[in-house]
Amino acid sequence: MIGEKKVLYSGMQATGTLTLGNYLGALKNWVSLSDEYECFYGVMDLHSLTLRQDPPSFRKNARSLYALYVAAGLDPEKNCIYYQSHVSAHAELGWILDCFTYMGELNRMTQFKDKSAKHADNINAGLYTYPVLMAADILLYQTDLVPVGEDQKQHLEICRDIAGRFNHIFGDVFTIPEAYISGPGARIMSLQEPERKMSKSDENPNATIFLLDDKDTVIRKCKRAVTDSETQIRYDAEKKPGVSNLIDIYSAVTGKARDAVEQEFDGQGYGAFKLAVGEAVAAELKPLQQRYRELMEDKAYLDGRIRENDDKAQYFAGKTLRKVHKKLGLTERIR
Ligand code: ATP
Ligand code: LTN
Numbered sequence: 001m002i003g004e005k006k007v008l009y010s011g012m013q014a015t016g017t018l019t020l021g022n023y024l025g026a027l028k029n030w031v032s033l034s035d036e037y038e039c040f041y042g043v044m045d046l047h048s049l050t051l052r053q054d055p056p057s058f059r060k061n062a063r064s065l066y067a068l069y070v071a072a073g074l075d076p077e078k079n080c081i082y083y084q085s086h087v088s089a090h091a092e093l094g095w096i097l098d099c100f101t102y103m104g105e106l107n108r109m110t111q112f113k114d115k116s117a118k119h120a121d122n123i124n125a126g127l128y129t130y131p132v133l134m135a136a137d138i139l140l141y142q143t144d145l146v147p148v149g150e151d152q153k154q155h156l157e158i159c160r161d162i163a164g165r166f167n168h169i170f171g172d173v174f175t176i177p178e179a180y181i182s183g184p185g186a187r188i189m190s191l192q193e194p195e196r197k198m199s200k201s202d203e204n205p206n207a208t209i210f211l212l213d214d215k216d217t218v219i220r221k222c223k224r225a226v227t228d229s230e231t232q233i234r235y236d237a238e239k240k241p242g243v244s245n246l247i248d249i250y251s252a253v254t255g256k257a258r259d260a261v262e263q264e265f266d267g268q269g270y271g272a273f274k275l276a277v278g279e280a281v282a283a284e285l286k287p288l289q290q291r292y293r294e295l296m297e298d299k300a301y302l303d304g305r306i307r308e309n310d311d312k313a314q315y316f317a318g319k320t321l322r323k324v325h326k327k328l329g330l331t332e333r334i335r
Pocket of ligand 2: 011044
């Protein structure tokens, strides 16, 4: 708790451009929860180092991510939006928690398995201990709630296990966080291979809608989305993954329930439905894109918010880290 409010924490890696999956599965929900909680949102640039980054575009992407958070509706004057690498407590607690995490636990992480298969030439130790740094992010702020997409559930579970283990040995040090996995946008699938999640690093550009795609591109990608040989717009994630994914997208964007979407398009063909999905998505993204452009041009405004929020994050993270040091018996600094 900070004051009267529970603490919410989330973040995304600062790699590439955000996708509709990132937005509907995570960012949009953050916005809906941001009044009720004391919120911290990180630009997770240390996590991004698990893949090789090109320094100039990495720096640009991180700033673009910051601006997209704000453009999507998070108010940097009310919410603490900050860069993970600006608060050194993350890396420090990450190391400490490494010493309270078992290799057996990390071996079970499906994201590690997926990412090592995808990047077989760079299976680094950071990729392996990724979930521990993520646990440090969350635990530093005594977080109650972590809104993430379905694919991060396992990382939340290991975070809870590490925190519980630490508390069991040293008393109540960390708040045990809850995952918050939301409704129809929880898992947006690829438009080309609807058995796989929509991902920013997909090689096929038609598989992914990016938040900065213009209207024509969005509509074109929706029209090309893979469906099936039937004609009926009906939700069945197993037998009709493509159509079901489009129903979920439409439903997450318009706020209509799945069966209401089925009824709305009853008797209409896939072509008309795909066009409607494309138009609804483009309409949702338009104001966000407009605000994004304004923010990227207003350097003074963004820099000011970044500076203030770095300080705020440092203050809260420092408090927890000092407590951890004391509990562990690390020698206090002599002042
Ligand atoms: P990558 O393609 O590099 O794996 P990513 O697109 O999965 O990246 P992350 O930074 O790992 O992006 O995820 C940011 C947030 O977006 C997380 O909370 C994650 O759960 C959510 N998210 C990512 N992809 C989807 C998706 N397809 N559907 C719903 N939520 C998603
Ligand atoms: N692993 C997350 C990004 C992330 C995160 C966090 C999310 C890093 N630290 C702490 C929530 C809380 C991802 O890939 N989306």
